[in-house]
Amino acid sequence: MINVALPKGRLGDKAYAVLERAGYPCPAMKEDNRKLTFENPEIGVRYFLVRPSDVAVYVERGAADIGIAGKDILLEYRPDVYELLDLRMGKCRMCVAGPKDFRDDRSSTLRVATKFPNIARTYYSACSREIELIHLNGSIELAPLVGLSDVIVDIVETGKTLIENGLAPLEEIVPISARLIANKSSYKFKADALRTLRANVEGVLNS
Ligand code: PRP
Numbered sequence: 492m493i494n495v496a497l498p499k500g501r502l503g504d505k506a507y508a509v510l511e512r513a514g515y516p517c518p519a520m521k522e523d524n525r526k527l528t529f530e531n532p533e534i535g536v537r538y539f540l541v542r543p544s545d546v547a548v549y550v551e552r553g554a555a556d557i558g559i560a561g562k563d564i565l566l567e568y569r570p571d572v573y574e575l576l577d578l579r580m581g582k583c584r585m586c587v588a589g590p591k592d593f594r595d596d597r598s599s600t601l602r603v604a605t606k607f608p609n610i611a612r613t614y615y616s617a618c619s620r621e622i623e624l625i626h627l628n629g630s631i632e633l634a635p636l637v638g639l640s641d642v643i644v645d646i647v648e649t650g651k652t653l654i655e656n657g658l659a660p661l662e663e664i665v666p667i668s669a670r671l672i673a674n675k676s677s678y679k680f681k682a683d684a685l686r687t688l689r690a691n692v693e694g695v696l697n698s
Pocket of ligand 1 (some may be wrong): 626628629630631632645646647648649650651653
């Protein structure tokens with residue numbers, strides 16, 4: 492049995508469509524219910540629906556053999572997993588953003604609001620810039636609008652949220668996309684099955 496942690500939502504739907512085409516269908520997934528696990532015993536695959544930011548936890552601890560996780564989560568939490576494949580979906584950018592006319596004159600400590608404290612710290616330490624980190628859990632764009640922070644470090648996908656709040660991307664930190672990840676011991680003990688899955692998924696992406 493291969494256990495797959497899928498992120499709930501649009502990215503999970505897209506990733507499942509690729510897995511289905513790659514030969515890992517699970518008809519139960521199409522049912523309209525609130526179940527969180529779906530199994531296709533005939534081909535030995537079980538899907539779990541997980542919060543996107545939790546996928547790597549399930550995979551790192553071996554509850555799932557493989558999963559689909561955003562590169563943002565991998566950079567932020569650095570889980571001890573193998574990154575097997577760039578799925579080239581869920582593409583966005585990790586950016587510093589702020590008021591359009593914001594210029595960092597480095598005269599005082601920069602206040603940075605983010606859901607990604609490790610990414611932000613690593614970025615600013617590479618720039619030798621002293622920051623005060625404000626850790627938020629969502630609606631990050633609000634922080635500079637109400638004077639909670641000078642800038643934010645956040646995901647920019649379409650850029651709509653920034654524009655509609657009078658903000659703009661100021662610096663790009665890193666491009667982001669979804670990755671196929673694997674538990675390290677599963678990749679040893681289920682080597683054939685997981686290598687085949689990786690190759691099949693790659694085949695679908697390149698088709
Ligand atoms: C993410 C991100 C931005 C927004 C960017 O938020 O944190 O707020 O999407 O997308 P856009 O560039 O297409 O506008 P999410 O929807 O995850 O909600 P959150 O505010 O709870 O973090």
